[in-house]
Amino acid sequence: MPASAPLPASRADLQRRLPPIIAGLSILGPFAIDTYLPAFGSIARDLDATPLQVQQTLTAFIVPFALMALWHGALSDALGRRRVVLVGLVAFAVASLGAATAGSIEALWGWRALQGAVAGVGMTVGRAVVRDVADGPQAQRMLSQATMFFALAPAVAPIAGGWIDAIAGWRSVFGFLAAVALAMTVFCWRYLPETLPPAQRVSMRPGPMARAYAALATHPPFLRLAAVLALNFAGFFVYVLAAPAFLPGVLGLAPTAFAWLFVPAVAGTMCGAFLSSRLAGRLSPVRTIVAGYALMTLSVLGNVAQAVLMDPPRVPWATLPLFPYNVGMGLAMAPLQVMLLDTFPARRGMAASGMAFTLSAGNALVAGVVSPLLWHSAGTMAGGALACVAGAMALFAWHVRSPTFRPLSTPP
Numbered sequence: 001m002p003a004s005a006p007l008p009a010s011r012a013d014l015q016r017r018l019p020p021i022i023a024g025l026s027i028l029g030p031f032a033i034d035t036y037l038p039a040f041g042s043i044a045r046d047l048d049a050t051p052l053q054v055q056q057t058l059t060a061f062i063v064p065f066a067l068m069a070l071w072h073g074a075l076s077d078a079l080g081r082r083r084v085v086l087v088g089l090v091a092f093a094v095a096s097l098g099a100a101t102a103g104s105i106e107a108l109w110g111w112r113a114l115q116g117a118v119a120g121v122g123m124t125v126g127r128a129v130v131r132d133v134a135d136g137p138q139a140q141r142m143l144s145q146a147t148m149f150f151a152l153a154p155a156v157a158p159i160a161g162g163w164i165d166a167i168a169g170w171r172s173v174f175g176f177l178a179a180v181a182l183a184m185t186v187f188c189w190r191y192l193p194e195t196l197p198p199a200q201r202v203s204m205r206p207g208p209m210a211r212a213y214a215a216l217a218t219h220p221p222f223l224r225l226a227a228v229l230a231l232n233f234a235g236f237f238v239y240v241l242a243a244p245a246f247l248p249g250v251l252g253l254a255p256t257a258f259a260w261l262f263v264p265a266v267a268g269t270m271c272g273a274f275l276s277s278r279l280a281g282r283l284s285p286v287r288t289i290v291a292g293y294a295l296m297t298l299s300v301l302g303n304v305a306q307a308v309l310m311d312p313p314r315v316p317w318a319t320l321p322l323f324p325y326n327v328g329m330g331l332a333m334a335p336l337q338v339m340l341l342d343t344f345p346a347r348r349g350m351a352a353s354g355m356a357f358t359l360s361a362g363n364a365l366v367a368g369v370v371s372p373l374l375w376h377s378a379g380t381m382a383g384g385a386l387a388c389v390a391g392a393m394a395l396f397a398w399h400v401r402s403p404t405f406r407p408l409s410t411p412p
Contacts, residue, residue, distance in 0.1 A: 023149030025122025030153040038162035039170035049105040065116035066360030073353030088121025096178035132195035137281035143334035144277035151269035230362035235388035264323040272330020285335035292332030299325035303382040
């Protein structure tokens with residue numbers, strides 16, 4: 001396996017080419033989570049499993065996803081970005097084929113755990129790749145452009161999964177995931193260059209690695225920004241992970257009707273990311289983030305109001321507030337990511353790993369504990385999202401007022 005592909009003719013050309021590559025790498029995580037959600041019933045019947053046992057396949061995926069996210073970026077800091085990405089993609093394809101042949105719910109848990117261990121490679125390393133080649137407004141634009149592509153995955157995945165399950169069965173859903181991973185392997189082999197020269201790589205010796213991780217885990221600016229991103233995402237992800245129970249049980253929708261939830265959410269994320277890209281360099285990162293929180297706050301308050309006033313809840317009103325929420329989340333996402341990566345400029349891969357770990361740990365908590373507690377009513381779901389936004393805004397205000405805050409990005 002070659003360590004690197006030829007670099008494009010210019011840095012500007014690389015910056016134009018990277019957003020769709022990074023977006024493609026990032027879809028494995030949401031595809032692995034969302035594509036098989038409509039097949040929960042089929043999996044339970046075929047493997048003689050309870051709904052809770054099938055729900056725990058999400059936890060089996062997310063926990064190793066979070067733990068291994070701590071290593072993907074650090075490995076790429078030492079071995080190079082491209083090599084780590086290609087190995088991760090091949091391993092994901094193997095795990096997906098294993099899940100497609102699982103004969104018991106316990107075997108499915110195991111293959112899902114392997115999927116989770118490698119699914120975050122592209123998402124984590126991709127952020128470091130962007131920061132390798134761009135800074136400031138340009139990095140915000142690239143991350144926002146990648147988000148616009150990436151945002152389609154949560155909409156396409158469950159819709160495609162529902163139809164694949166209906167036509168060919170749930171095992172074909174995992175076969176589809178394997179095909180996606182293999183296609184991305186070929187694509188990255190051909191088009192993804194190595195963006196971290198050997199001279200800039202760092203040691204993987206236990207001593208320096210341990211000290212670097214300790215510094216990351218005790219660095220207040222990093223911890224605040226990572227928690228802000230995790231809470232932003234949790235306010236939406238609670239709906240994603242509750243969808244198999246919330247949509248049919250509370251809203252009375254069929255398994256193929258996931259579009260009621262995912263279309264407004266994805267459209268909102270794409271609109272927010274587009275606005276973030278257009279505002280980069282024109283509006284300060286802090287003001288961009290504040291504008292995002294204004295929209296998110298209006299959304300969750302509106303969702304609480306409709307949950308109180310409308311009984312029983314009905315579509316589109318019960319899911320429409322996800323549009324402005326995700327506009328706000330998409331607007332704030334890229335500048336928050338740039339700020340976080342700049343907290344550790346010498347080890348951006350490790351910083352990206354820490355960010356991915358925090359997001360994944362939050363998702364694991366939502367999947368295993370929070371969603372099952374909230375999915376029985378529209379009111380509890382809306383209240384959970386409101387708590388996430390309130391916590392994120394409080395942490396971001398604390399970060400901006402801290403003595404160490406620097407409003408502008410530092411060039412690489």
